[in-house]
Amino acid sequence: MSLLPADSELVPELRAHIEDSIRSMIQVEDEKRRDPFGIALAIVFILIAGGLVAASVLNGGWYWWLTVPGAVTGIFGIAGLAQDATKRTRDERGRPMVE
Incomplete structure (x- = not known):
């Protein structure tokens, strides 16, 4: 994200996508045993x-x-x-x- 310009409109969307991906990875890893x-x-x-x-x-x-x-x-x-x-x-x- 540091490569994108600070005023880019994609930064919030990209940040939300990354956070959602991390949440889903954590949830899947918690379910595996x-x-x-x-x-x-x-x-x-x-x-x-x-x-x-x-x-x-x-x-x-x-x-x-x-x-x-x-x-x-x-x-x-x-x-x-x-x-x-x-x-x-x-x-x-x-x-x-x-x-």
Whole structure:
């Protein structure tokens, strides 16, 4: 605004537009939240996956089959963590709303 002339008729409109934009940004940021239950569940899945993979590596033999459920559980855990740790507008149950 300092680049505009002081007597410009656009200064009040520009100032009002900037203030409205900032107000709407603050309101949207206040509405966005993370899902703590989903984050905790995803971390549990990742820990279970790590335990399964560790058991398969340490024991060898037929225990190598534990890497399959460990990988699947780990994929679900990582996907859940990516979805629930991201700040989004959510409904009462914590599900992300379409923006």
